[in-house]
Amino acid sequence: MSADISNKLTSARDTTNPVTTTVASTRAISGTSLSCVSLDGWPTDTAVHFITYKKTTAGLIDKTTQCDWKGVVSGTTIGTLTLKNGTDGGNAVGDFVQMAPTAAWEQDYADALTTSLNQDGTLKTGAVDVSAVLADGVVSNAKLSTDISPAKFANPYKFSVYLNASQTLTSGTFTRIAFDTREYDTSSNVDISSTKGQFTAPVAGYYQFSFSVGWNTTASLSRVIGSIYKNGSEFKRCSDVFVSSGAAGSINGTTEMSLAANDTVSVFVDGIGAAAVLNTGAAVCWFQGELKSAS
Numbered sequence: 001m002s003a004d005i006s007n008k009l010t011s012a013r014d015t016t017n018p019v020t021t022t023v024a025s026t027r028a029i030s031g032t033s034l035s036c037v038s039l040d041g042w043p044t045d046t047a048v049h050f051i052t053y054k055k056t057t058a059g060l061i062d063k064t065t066q067c068d069w070k071g072v073v074s075g076t077t078i079g080t081l082t083l084k085n086g087t088d089g090g091n092a093v094g095d096f097v098q099m100a101p102t103a104a105w106e107q108d109y110a111d112a113l114t115t116s117l118n119q120d121g122t123l124k125t126g127a128v129d130v131s132a133v134l135a136d137g138v139v140s141n142a143k144l145s146t147d148i149s150p151a152k153f154a155n156p157y158k159f160s161v162y163l164n165a166s167q168t169l170t171s172g173t174f175t176r177i178a179f180d181t182r183e184y185d186t187s188s189n190v191d192i193s194s195t196k197g198q199f200t201a202p203v204a205g206y207y208q209f210s211f212s213v214g215w216n217t218t219a220s221l222s223r224v225i226g227s228i229y230k231n232g233s234e235f236k237r238c239s240d241v242f243v244s245s246g247a248a249g250s251i252n253g254t255t256e257m258s259l260a261a262n263d264t265v266s267v268f269v270d271g272i273g274a275a276a277v278l279n280t281g282a283a284v285c286w287f288q289g290e291l292k293s294a295s
Helices: 103-113 132-135
Strands: 048-055 061-074 079-084 097-098 158-162 181-185 198-200 205-215 223-230 233-242 248-260 265-274 286-294
Touching: 048 079, 048 103, 061 103, 079 103, 158 205, 158 265, 205 223, 205 265, 233 248
Parallel strands: none
Antiparallel strands: 048 061, 048 097, 061 079, 158 181, 158 286, 198 265, 205 248, 205 286, 223 233, 223 265
16 A cells, blocks of 8 residues: 555554644645654554644643644654645644544544445445456456355266166185165266266366275185275275184275376275175175365
């Protein structure tokens, strides 16, 4: 912000409270600058509002001579003097100068606020120009109903599928879990009819996936490994558990990954030691995923 007589919102202090000072040299009536003994603490980044008083013969403040001013500080001089209230009688050496709130200061403040706010403090319709938010970081109300609307917050890429038909793992071989039934798949990105259970990324971005696969009692099953595959190759091994012979159980996993459009993701499981029959149903054998953020 630069100091200008047109500033509506004005600073109240510099690094310290502004001193009450006196006139250092005579100012004629209608003079546009006022030289002061000191202006320590007076802000220079904006215009300032202040008051002058003449002295009585006893050297005291003569309140009847109050003048309210606005100006711009430079060194020990207040320039661009603009009389806001009172009668300009010029200034003599020793007249009092005090930075303080005035009616003009309050009016400037109110004028600044009411450019964007109603009198009850609510935001005026069209007061914030968001047309530039997308371009340079300034929000524009014109775009609120389109570019920053709740509809834009919606994620169209999310799914939850599960195994409904019977499937048996082949011992010693990673097998794609053929998730064949949708709970939801908002953009139909999971194949449930051909390469069952395979998700294809509709857009590039960062995705999160999770799964759970359970199996029935199998006499000689000894180890179960669960992995998430990307483009047909193991990407993350999420579970690798040894199981008691004959025990039913389940494995699960989750991961995040960066995908390009048309990359594929599937769940593969290997049951070592026996051909294990998988459980079916949305509660016990499922695969879920969603786009977390577009790249």
